[in-house]
Amino acid sequence: MSATLPVVASMFGSIPEPIVNYVIWPTTKFVIAFAVIMGIVAFTTLVERRVLGFMQARLGPNRVGPQGILQFVADPIKLLLKEDIVPAGAQKAAYFIAPMLPIIPAFLAFCLIPFGPPPTFAIADVNVGLLLVLALTSTGVYGIILGGWASNNKFSLLGGLRSAAQMVSYEVPFGLSIVGVLMLTGSLSLVEIVRYQEQSVWNVLPQLIGCFIFLVAMTAEVNRAPFDLPEAESELVAGFHTEYSGMKFAFFFLAEYASMLVNACLIVLLFFGGWTAAIAGHGLTTAAMQSMGWLGMILGFLIFGAKVAFFMILYIWFRGTFPRYRFDQLMDLGWKWMIPLALANIVVTGLVILIAQSGGAS
Amino acid sequence: MLVEAPKTKWTDRFLLLDLLTGLRTTWRELWRKKVTVEYPENRLPTSDNFRGMFRFSYERCIACKICAMACPIEIIYIDVGEETREVDGKKKKIKVLNRYDIDVKRCMFCSLCEEACPTKPKSIWLTTGTYELASYDRNELYMNMQQLEYWEGRPEYSTLEEIAAEQGITEAKALPGKGDSK
């Protein structure tokens, strides 16, 4: 991208270079990235409805545009034009802030995720990237709690409470499940984790249990079926967003799908080799892609995209298949199974690494 | 007969087989033919004795009011007058149907009126014709006997092309309007 910079800079003519470099260029980058991700997230909603429909012997939305492909444009238009209802007893300020809270961290997390081989696609390769992503994704729940409380509806309140409990229970196994990966790779940088995997194997093999826990916890983390308790429509009407309408509702909706996408990206990066398709340094490694130039970059992006798409479909597949857990059973599963299992996984991983190291040393 | 839950082995539970069978079902269904009928373009054919919209025949009706009596919700309104008419050269008093209205919006299509009708063929009957009776104005669904008899539309007239073909005119310019556009 730096090659295109002079071209862009020349377009701005007499504007001083620091302003171009630090204001205009980042803004452009941000707008493009935001628009693309927003589009992908919106498109996911369409894909979900179509795939879910196909799994249920029906067609799903197919009216707007060919094969319903423009549905994801029509939906936001509809939601923007809808009346924005504020319940009379709502706590106004909190009610307005709540929808923004989940969507900001969800989109912010995308900055830290390398969508393809560096340097092009890794927008910000932070050396504690993983930690930062985890921190951001876990803040999303505050919007749900706040929204549930502020809308002055008992169903919303219950949804918010459920969400709080769910977050507390599943943050822990979510974090613990990746400790094994960190022990293996020795880095918190997502790029480094992928680099480690292309030199050995995908982390899913040595960390099968960790991967499984991560999969379950990430489904619970984004309130997706079978853990969609905060919005369980057959129990709590619509849960925390019962009273939200129009674009405020859409913000919750988009935030959910954005965090789905973040988590799908994370599992691919942590356990499924990210953008690479290599084992023990053979195959399409990062270095091989970088040597191929732009083609390699795009190839890496496509591989990454395909892997992420699989996990997005998996979310939908789960939703189409499983009944919903009950509130206390969800807690049981989290505290009695996931956390002990994650801890055991860490211990076993540690022992194996220790044995391997001492074996290598002697 | 006692029904009991199927026994599952612990190995199956450990391997999440119960969840995987469910996933397999939905996966298979993903590739199967869909059952959706896209409504306004495609319609399911109604069966031969589908109870759809009414038809009424003034010709056949003998103004006996049995249908009105059979109706459970009394939505058939019939007025019968007497008229002296000349039939075969003699003056005769005959029953004349002055009003035959059905409040279709309240109808539940139970077909009891059709069953009660003594004429052969029936003078009030439920056709397989249509089930699309939605209207923007509820008054439109209160129908008098003309509306009941002709709701299917006026008789269709043949098009110019058909007339031309009938009369053996083959040249396009013979048809007014057709040649002008060329």
Add this chain to the structure above:
Amino acid sequence: MTQTMLNLHEMEISFGPQHPSTHGVLRVMVKIDGERIVDAKPIIGYLHRGTEKLFENMNYPQCVPHTDRLDYVASATSNEGFVGAVEKLLGITDQIPRRAKIIRVMLAELQRLSSHLLWLATHAIDLGAMTPFFYTFRERELILDLFEDYCGARLTLNCMRIGGQADDVNAQWLQKLADFLGIFDAALDEYESLLTTNRIWRKRTVGIGVITPEDAIDWGLTGPPLRGSGIEWDIRRAFPYEVYSDLKFEIPVGRNGDTYDRYLCRMEEMRQSKKILEQCVTMIADTKEGDLKAKVSRVIRPAEGEAYFSVECPKGELGYYIIADGKNPNAYRCHVRPPSFVNLSALPDLVKGHLVADMVAVIGTIDIVLGEVDR
């Protein structure tokens, strides 16, 4: 101690009447402590149409289409109960031609399948499994097509007449029925693959809303809620009507009386209904075509007396109690004993101490239809 003091930690929720999983317009006032239900009080009457009073003001044949609207997802059995009661009142129960009786059994069993499929759909979607809904509706559609071919209506059938049947079945219809029965077992297996062994489904249903056999009898429950508790009671077997005494079928009973057992009972009932239908298809071949109606006068005016007739509708015992005064062509009094209403009365005791999510499961498992509860 907290019971006597002002309960600040309890919250009252009005669950319904516009709520996605109250199966119509049931309203339950729930007192909850956190998510645990302290008290639940069903409030009914949002769909009250005064059907029983209507029956007093119209003659007997006119009542039949109104019975469709009681249990609108199982209208054939509603019809069957009413016409049976009037026939009993007239004393012509034995004169109904055998072919008409077989057709009635076929319609009733098809209706049982259709109603149970709808129950499965809604029960599953209440517990968060949305896919069985669409699968069951796919098969239910075929049943509705059969109804449409038979009598012209799909939902509110009005398919039975006092004294017999109005329409006959033909070979084509029987073939269509046989085709449907051919695919039905595979369809049932498909639903079960999503639910029966699924650990989440079992967690949500096993041990939820347990009814002990004693309680079930005390509360007057009928249908699957009673059989799920292990009591083998089925009107079709206890007081055989139509041709049920000639048919071979089994009555599934559960062991624990929980939601899961009732689920299994209903699934097995569908398999049994399929067997009954298969027997009916062979039985009807021996009867004369077109022999459908006993002699009934045009204006039905039974002698003074009363009659109670009940059928096993998909939800339990549906009974009609009719008193005739001998002078008028309409009932002096007609009382409907709806299974949903009686079964619903068990709800408060079933959900106490459970979570909100379980209440949804319990409402789903007792399979109420509000048209019948409110009448």
